[in-house]
Amino acid sequence: MTREALTVGFDAGDGFLGRVRGSDIVRFRCGGRRFISITHPGYIDHVLHEARLKYVKSDEYEPIRAAAGINLLTDEGDSWAAHRGVLNPTFARRHLNGLVDLMIDPIQDVTAAVVSSTPFDMHEAMVRATLRVVANALFSQDFGPLVHSMNDLATRGLRRAEKLERLGLWGLMPRPVYDALVWCTFSGVRLPPPLREMQDITLALDAAVNAVIDDRLAHPTHSEDLLNVLLHADGANWPRQRVRDEALTFMLAGHETTANAMSWFWYLMALHPEARDRMLAEVDDVLGTSRPTADDLGKLPWTTACLQESQRYFSSVWVLARKAVTDDVVGGHHVRRGTTVVIPIHHIHHDPRWWPDPEKFDPGRFLGSGAKDRPRSAYLPFGGGRRICIGQSFALMEMVLIAAIMSQRFVFDLAPHYPVELEATLTLRPKHGLHLIGSERS
Numbered sequence: 001m002t003r004e005a006l007t008v009g010f011d012a013g014d015g016f017l018g019r020v021r022g023s024d025i026v027r028f029r030c031g032g033r034r035f036i037s038i039t040h041p042g043y044i045d046h047v048l049h050e051a052r053l054k055y056v057k058s059d060e061y062e063p064i065r066a067a068a069g070i071n072l073l074t075d076e077g078d079s080w081a082a083h084r085g086v087l088n089p090t091f092a093r094r095h096l097n098g099l100v101d102l103m104i105d106p107i108q109d110v111t112a113a114v115v116s117s118t119p120f121d122m123h124e125a126m127v128r129a130t131l132r133v134v135a136n137a138l139f140s141q142d143f144g145p146l147v148h149s150m151n152d153l154a155t156r157g158l159r160r161a162e163k164l165e166r167l168g169l170w171g172l173m174p175r176p177v178y179d180a181l182v183w184c185t186f187s188g189v190r191l192p193p194p195l196r197e198m199q200d201i202t203l204a205l206d207a208a209v210n211a212v213i214d215d216r217l218a219h220p221t222h223s224e225d226l227l228n229v230l231l232h233a234d235g236a237n238w239p240r241q242r243v244r245d246e247a248l249t250f251m252l253a254g255h256e257t258t259a260n261a262m263s264w265f266w267y268l269m270a271l272h273p274e275a276r277d278r279m280l281a282e283v284d285d286v287l288g289t290s291r292p293t294a295d296d297l298g299k300l301p302w303t304t305a306c307l308q309e310s311q312r313y314f315s316s317v318w319v320l321a322r323k324a325v326t327d328d329v330v331g332g333h334h335v336r337r338g339t340t341v342v343i344p345i346h347h348i349h350h351d352p353r354w355w356p357d358p359e360k361f362d363p364g365r366f367l368g369s370g371a372k373d374r375p376r377s378a379y380l381p382f383g384g385g386r387r388i389c390i391g392q393s394f395a396l397m398e399m400v401l402i403a404a405i406m407s408q409r410f411v412f413d414l415a416p417h418y419p420v421e422l423e424a425t426l427t428l429r430p431k432h433g434l435h436l437i438g439s440e441r442s
């Protein structure tokens with residue numbers, strides 16, 4: 001399938017994006033709920049920055065709350081700020097530099113498993129790589145068999161959540177019904193279909209994360225990894241439930257988005273050999289066949305720009321949503337309390353006002369002064385405002401390492417006869433995986 005067909009496929013498959021095209025603000029109603037979609041960076045600045053206290057995460061985050069409880073992603077207000085304050089230092093650049101070595105080993109293992117000239121599923125490889133990086137760098141563990149079952153669990157979980165979302169189930173259910181479902185999920189009561197599969201997936205993830213925590217409690221360490229920060233946060237002794245909820249969030253949010261971003265990166269590089277060849281030349285110049293160091297990461301500007309452009313082209317998180325907790329005015333338009341404000345990132349990333357010739361894959365947009373001339377909310381792969389992704393620097397570091405290390409050994413092309421199709425669940429994923437052929441470089 002061609003790049004053009006893919007983009008069209010996404011719009012056709014999701015009529016919502018087609019409807020918001022061409023207008024900076026669109027109102028609509030769905031299942032009795034009021035929505036407003038905003039695409040102008042000035043309006044987005046208002047919601048995510050200036051007026052952020054008037055908004056909370058929307059009901060669309062309820063599936064995450066059901067599976068992973070109250071955590072950094074779903075918490076609000078003072079509680080969110082206090083927990084974020086404790087966790088920020090673990091994701092500060094200075095601390096991350098010390099994690100580079102821990103990221104490299106799993107990436108090298110995944111690279112070593114590629115069989116030259118044989119089609120393989122790069123998306124599955126990226127799930128394994130990113131989950132093992134999180135396991136090694138943040139939990140000092142290997143997550144055992146979970147590494148192999150995670151792709152299937154996440155795929156089924158996201159598809160089921162998306163289906164229920166389309167039925168309007170999440171938005172229509174009041175909080176107490178939700179809480180009752182969550183209680184049932186963990187109490188042994190079997191939920192009816194279509195909720196039963198969600199229950200099974202939630203229980204499997206719960207068992208996995210509890211095993212990780214129990215193992216650490218049984219074998220304490222002095223490591224400064226994320227798990228020890230969660231267990232001994234500022235001597236604050238977070239309740240076990242909160243530790244479990246945060247750990248699960250970091251396991252999921254820490255790998256799924258990055259795996260998708262990397263899959264789209266490899267796909268776009270295979271479609272654009274000239275950009276890919278320039279990346280291979282840069283990697284050869286800077287690294288040769290040596291093991292990368294933290295210092296090398298800043299010396300790979302083209303590789304980094306290719307990753308940034310691929311995140312523009314196919315943003316792993318393709319839409320954000322907030323709920324107004326009080327009346328507001330956005331760009332002169334009244335927003336009533338209770339309205340869900342939708343920020344369609346994919347659409348904003350393809351708006352010709354900020355991205356001339358938007359369907360062209362052009363990493364040069366991220367080199368030189370180009371980035372400074374763009375409004376800050378025209379590029380939102382990691383969200384924006386105070387709720388911006390805490391793992392942004394972690395992810396960028398990891399992605400440059402994956403791109404560089406795998407390119408030291410292989411050049412990847414699309415495997416013929418395997419379909420590539422976008423699937424827009426909570427994240428933008430390759431529906432049938434991504435089948436590539438790696439050719440060993442001499």
Ligand code: HEM
Pocket residue numbers: 057072073074084134249250253254255257258261316317320321380381382383384386387388389390391392394395
């Ligand atoms: C390419 C990879 C990634 C992408 C595209 C991404 C994207 C995002 C986005 C868009 C948000 C904001 C959601 C919102 O405002 O509603 C977010 C939040 C978050 N992300 Fe990421 N993320 C990535 C990697 C990571 C990693 C590696 C981690 C952890 C190791 C992580 C953990 C989180 C957490 C905990 C939040 C909630 C932050 C808060 O509200 O304080 N993410 N991410």
